[in-house]
Amino acid sequence: MATTEVYVRESRRRYTWPEVQLNLWIFVVLAGAATVLGINAWFISVQNQLKVGVPWLFTFAVITGGLTILFLIIIMILAGRRMLIPGGILLGSFILFVLWVTVLIETAIQLYGNGNVNSNCNTYVNNQEYTGVSIETLAWLTQSNICSCWKASFAWSIILAVLFLWMMILSWQVQQSDD
Numbered sequence: 001m002a003t004t005e006v007y008v009r010e011s012r013r014r015y016t017w018p019e020v021q022l023n024l025w026i027f028v029v030l031a032g033a034a035t036v037l038g039i040n041a042w043f044i045s046v047q048n049q050l051k052v053g054v055p056w057l058f059t060f061a062v063i064t065g066g067l068t069i070l071f072l073i074i075i076m077i078l079a080g081r082r083m084l085i086p087g088g089i090l091l092g093s094f095i096l097f098v099l100w101v102t103v104l105i106e107t108a109i110q111l112y113g114n115g116n117v118n119s120n121c122n123t124y125v126n127n128q129e130y131t132g133v134s135i136e137t138l139a140w141l142t143q144s145n146i147c148s149c150w151k152a153s154f155a156w157s158i159i160l161a162v163l164f165l166w167m168m169i170l171s172w173q174v175q176q177s178d179d
Contacts, residue, residue, distance in 0.1 A: 015086055015174050022079070025170075029163055030072055032156040036103070037065025039149045046146070057106045061153065064099040068160070071096060086175035090168055097164035104157035111154050121147035 040061035047054045071092050078084045111117045125147050130140040 014082065015084060016177065017079070017084060017174055018170075021170065025163060025167060026072055026075065029068065029160060032160045032163075033065045033068035033072070036153050036156045036160070037062055037069070039153045040065070042149070043146075055110075057103070057110060060099075060106070061103045061157075064096070064103055067099065068096055086171040090171040090175070093164045093167040093171060097161060097168065100157055100161040100164060104154070104161050107150070107154045107157055111150050117147070117150050121150070 040058045043058045044054050044062065047058070074092075075084065075089065078088075109115060121143075125140065125143045128140070130137040
């Protein structure tokens with residue numbers, strides 16, 4: 001009786017990611033997403049304290065920041081196991097790019113367009129500085145903080161949109177270099 005031996009060879013495809021760039025990207029995106037999430041979560045609590053409605057932008061930015069942090073955790077787990085696949089990163093980066101551009105556009109509209117937040121900040125806060133120990137100074141400091149938070153959220157939204165666009169390009173390059 002003749003026997004046949006079958007050899008099964010499993011080969012896992014390895015992708016070479018630039019470690020320094022990837023780690024720096026993760027760090028900056030984590031800092032930005034956490035900052036925007038925190039600012040908008042605070043805005044929600046301020047709106048609730050004032051007993052006024054919460055604009056959809058605040059909730060949307062919190063969810064987008066949370067999804068970004070979840071995406072980064074998944075990236076770190078996959079990178080630690082050497083299973084970081086460019087196609088998955090490309091898809092996730094594209095989705096988050098669209099979400100961050102949405103946050104960016106609506107923040108810009110509120111800050112510089114119809115919402116007129118920046119103009120109100122210039123008129124009622126930046127041009128009327130209070131000093132000394134008083135309730136007016138405390139109110140001014142809070143208003144100044146709100147104005148600064150709007151600008152920080154806007155700036156981080158730009159940075160995050162650009163970084164996710166850059167990650168799409170990097171993922172595509174990693175995919176192409178290993179073909």
